[in-house]
Amino acid sequence: MKDNINILITSVGRRTQLLKYFKKELKGIGNLVAVDCSNLAPALYIADKHYIVPRINDPNYINIIKDICRKEEIIAILSLIDPELSLLAKHSKEFKDIGVTAVVSPREVCELWLDKYDTSIFCHDNGFKFPKTYNTFIDFENALKNKEIDFPVFIKPQNGSASLNINKANNMKQAKVIFESSEDMIIQEFLNGQELGIDVYVDMISRKVVSIFIKEKTVMRAGETDKGRSIKSNTLFKIIKELVTKAGLIGPIDVDVFDVNGEYYISEINPRFGGGYPLAYECGANFPKYIINNLKGIENQPEIGKYEENVYMMKHDTLIIKKDL
């Protein structure tokens, strides 16, 4: 094992706050290196060192990342965006061969949760509540006839992320036009409940669930939690523990849940740090520390629910100014 805990975070985008936490935890023990395909990604400028790299679909991407890992003596790599997760997972052995741990769930797990229809099947088969989901218009029409579902419904891309292109349809005419506006759309039950964002850490050594942090998503903005409040629920802790274990997820995970009068519906799993994670850190759920422990060979002891309740987070904008980029 190399002496320093040097960590590389890819596709860092706007996630400056998360990088600040990593930098804090790495102080005196290692460097934080960041990469992104755009020199306008503000989080680049938080890291100790940064590189501009090609897009993740560039055939040379993985080789370039590996070169950076060697040069910077990196021992762990993680990504902050969904489409890159299965790519890192796919190449995790190659990374291991050069001494780099890919902090990511197994490939097939990452891919399952990218697909909202497959996700609905997984939840149904494993006894977790999930909004009713249809991937053909005929199935939806039949469900309407059988009164399994009613308007309004959500129509969104099967593989979407960050609430892009999500539409609410109030009647058949709207539903048809939106469904046909793009390929691979799904129709989903509209749940009228409180949205919850849950940050989970599964130990990479023991595979035990170490931390579950629940926040009420008070206000959303650009598909992310803009304002949130920490809450606790033993019922939900139990459901989430069972879910991430059955799904085979590891490392940092972000789960979205709808609380419909005390019934918890899984809405989405992102096997990476969620956009609302900063509140969890501020309340004491220190995932960068857990990752560093695991990289040092130390198992983290479960501390589910050990955090302060009723703490509010309000995100707001600050600036990075750069001349002549």
Place this chain on the structure above:
Amino acid sequence: MKDNINILITSVGRRTQLLKYFKKELKGIGNLVAVDCSNLAPALYIADKHYIVPRINDPNYINIIKDICRKEEIIAILSLIDPELSLLAKHSKEFKDIGVTAVVSPREVCELWLDKYDTSIFCHDNGFKFPKTYNTFIDFENALKNKEIDFPVFIKPQNGSASLNINKANNMKQAKVIFESSEDMIIQEFLNGQELGIDVYVDMISRKVVSIFIKEKTVMRAGETDKGRSIKSNTLFKIIKELVTKAGLIGPIDVDVFDVNGEYYISEINPRFGGGYPLAYECGANFPKYIINNLKGIENQPEIGKYEENVYMMKHDTLIIKKDL
């Protein structure tokens, strides 16, 4: 005139950066007071003092604001949201009677720019380019027949703000469903060009245009400029100067423009600080200073285009954490 330059900003929301600039300019000469209807508005916590107030449509709103003005010895008030501008303008005499200057354009000017159809008429009548706009489906169908317009088109609320409920329609079926999905929709030409955000200050004493700052909107997020770059154009300086003068706008103004191969189309005017204003300040266009000068009875000298070019702004999130709100 009272001794201190105490300024009240209403509906402050997430505009923490702007409030920081005001606080900096007021240092040693006055207090910054902020109000919002939500205790989760992060910008409240930047001001020297803050109050939670009812919503702007509450019949008691203006009285409560006037009470705060008296108590805090306020000499100027400004709002950061569109629907409140004409309200402040309407009551500007009442404010004047208690020694408070409402930093806002005249009421009819504020109301004109809330309405995208009226705006299109104003621009047409005064010789400014504006995307073709239709407020009835028949007018749109006729325009299609006459080949004045073609798909795709934008369909949005006549009185919308912050890019809410804006939809792109690619064909007649989509256009019809979106147009009928809500009342008071308009259909607008889709312009394929570079979006520009322009921050303008019109002196409240001399009524002269003091500052025009142009930024390229490189990346948008939640209807706001997320990344931008400072640029200059003498042609556009001239158009904007003429536009704000003809429109009778005063104080801080935000103008959105499409640059379609060097032809400048006005897209929107917001007679208030724009969400992208921080880049202008960072480049030297100091509107809080101009406002303070005007409140002291000092005219600002025009300095159009006196700023640095090719400066990049990247917004990113930071947090305010509060317990037991």
